[in-house]
Amino acid sequence: MAQCALDRLPNAIEGEGRLDRPGHRLEHGLAFTENLLGITGGRARAVLHGVWLGHPLHPVFTDLPIGSWTTALVLDLTGHRRAARAAVGVGIAGALAAAVTGLHDWQHTHDEARRVGLVHGTLNTLALGLYGWSWWQRGRGHHLRGLLAALLGYPVIMASGFLGGTLVYRHRIGVDRTDERCEPRRFTRAMAERDLPDRSPRRARAGDVDVVLVRVDGRVHALEDACPHLGGPLSQGWLRDGSLTCPWHGSRFALSGGRSLNGPATAPAPCFQTRVRDGWIEVRRAPALTTAPPGSALAHQQEVQP
Amino acid sequence: MLTEAPPAPAGPERRTATRVLVEHHEVLRGLIRHLRRTPCSRPGRRRALAGELYDELWMHERIEEEIFYPAMRDVTPALAAAWSEHRQLSDQLAALVRADPRTERFDRELDMLHDALESHAHLDEERRMFPEVERFADEDLLVGLGDRLSARLGRLRSSRRVRMVLRLQRTLLRHTAR
Numbered sequence: 001m002a003q004c005a006l007d008r009l010p011n012a013i014e015g016e017g018r019l020d021r022p023g024h025r026l027e028h029g030l031a032f033t034e035n036l037l038g039i040t041g042g043r044a045r046a047v048l049h050g051v052w053l054g055h056p057l058h059p060v061f062t063d064l065p066i067g068s069w070t071t072a073l074v075l076d077l078t079g080h081r082r083a084a085r086a087a088v089g090v091g092i093a094g095a096l097a098a099a100v101t102g103l104h105d106w107q108h109t110h111d112e113a114r115r116v117g118l119v120h121g122t123l124n125t126l127a128l129g130l131y132g133w134s135w136w137q138r139g140r141g142h143h144l145r146g147l148l149a150a151l152l153g154y155p156v157i158m159a160s161g162f163l164g165g166t167l168v169y170r171h172r173i174g175v176d177r178t179d180e181r182c183e184p185r186r187f188t189r190a191m192a193e194r195d196l197p198d199r200s201p202r203r204a205r206a207g208d209v210d211v212v213l214v215r216v217d218g219r220v221h222a223l224e225d226a227c228p229h230l231g232g233p234l235s236q237g238w239l240r241d242g243s244l245t246c247p248w249h250g251s252r253f254a255l256s257g258g259r260s261l262n263g264p265a266t267a268p269a270p271c272f273q274t275r276v277r278d279g280w281i282e283v284r285r286a287p288a289l290t291t292a293p294p295g296s297a298l299a300h301q302q303e304v305q306p
Numbered sequence: 307m308l309t310e311a312p313p314a315p316a317g318p319e320r321r322t323a324t325r326v327l328v329e330h331h332e333v334l335r336g337l338i339r340h341l342r343r344t345p346c347s348r349p350g351r352r353r354a355l356a357g358e359l360y361d362e363l364w365m366h367e368r369i370e371e372e373i374f375y376p377a378m379r380d381v382t383p384a385l386a387a388a389w390s391e392h393r394q395l396s397d398q399l400a401a402l403v404r405a406d407p408r409t410e411r412f413d414r415e416l417d418m419l420h421d422a423l424e425s426h427a428h429l430d431e432e433r434r435m436f437p438e439v440e441r442f443a444d445e446d447l448l449v450g451l452g453d454r455l456s457a458r459l460g461r462l463r464s465s466r467r468v469r470m471v472l473r474l475q476r477t478l479l480r481h482t483a484r
């Protein structure tokens with residue numbers, strides 16, 4: 001029963017097409033601001049997406065306001081007014097950091113997730129406003145007003161946190177979308193060597209896996225064709241400074257190793273070993289390092305060099 | 307006496323939405339070709355052309371986003387990707403405007419803009435989305451949309467306010483570049 005009621009909220013938001021227009025307006029403004037500040041092509045982009053962390057940076061900050069404002073509530077109830085104000089302040093700082101990283105991630109989402117994210121952000125802004133006012137009023141000695149604003153803001157931040165969970169667990173935003181496969185385990189023909197031009201990505205099929213092949217300086221590189229962020233077709237992307245750019249959201253991947261360089265993808269693109277035999281480009285999955293026992297098939301795959 | 311009905315007045319030829327958009331893609335491609343042929347010894351000319359490309363591409367994105375995509379919501383599922391490809395084009399366009407037209411970096415950014423435009427216009431729209439739209443959408447609807455697209459494009463091009471906003475954007479982008 002309760003589960004159905006909780007389900008209805010995200011369902012209603014996902015189906016609300018009227019959220020698209022303000023969402024896109026906001027994104028246009030955000031895009032221009034980021035280009036103006038040099039974030040798009042700069043190092044701040046990767047930092048804000050959390051590429052250095054290996055997963056999105058946003059959830060690191062969201063714990064701060066939720067935890068601090070919960071603490072403030074407890075401190076208010078036990079009569080520690082000054083400590084409560086400090087806790088509210090820490091929460092505000094965390095909420096600002098979460099807002100910046102959250103907007104940065106949100107701009108690269110699609111459709112339903114985008115709508116949920118817009119409501120999530122709006123609710124957070126509302127809560128941030130209430131807590132900001134609470135902090136200010138507490139500073140001026142109006143403790144009761146501050147407490148009232150905090151009591152109003154707390155359910156808002158809870159609802160918003162619920163939507164944040166929806167974004168991760170239902171829409172898989174920020175989650176590595178690559179499926180863990182081992183195929184092809186052996187070198188498999190993907191494309192005739194003469195069909196692959198220099199410095200231009202091409203899609204090929206190796207067994208039942210789509211790969212993107214790129215030849216740079218005589219070396220053939222192969223990555224899985226789906227971007228680990230939202231599954232964009234990397235074979236329709238382009239090269240930038242020796243890395244492959246996803247055509248959808250501009251994540252750049254190192255050609256050897258598939259490491260993400262700038263986000264929004266924080267996970268690496270799965271990589272393949274390549275070799276040329278009898279005029280054919282052959283690829284084999286480069287397995288992630290595992291702790292497979294010696295002699296097992298996986299360990300064998302890791303040890304044998306092309 | 308039977309007379310033949312006079313031929314219908316020859317109004318301006320009506321084009322389908324996809325036709326209008328493909329033709330505008332050609333305008334954008336022409337601008338990029340023109341830019342590529344202009345040597346870096348003529349930085350003023352290059353900057354002017356880059357500015358024109360900025361404006362045209364901006365308007366192209368607007369007419370697609372405000373008229374074409376909303377009308378195609380039930381026809382093709384590829385719209386979310388198209389939206390985000392626009393974002394990549396905007397980002398690359400900003401990088402081009404921020405690059406010094408005398409340097410090699412300008413050429414590199416231009417090459418990448420070319421690749422990004424082909425990825426969106428050719429691989430995604432002309433080869434996938436538009437054929438799908440032409441197969442499943444009503445012909446009259448597409449012609450009506452085509453009228454709206456070209457009318458809106460004309461209005462944007464002749465609007466002094468839009469021109470001013472775009473010039474301001476380009477100036478801001480150029481002057482904050484490092």
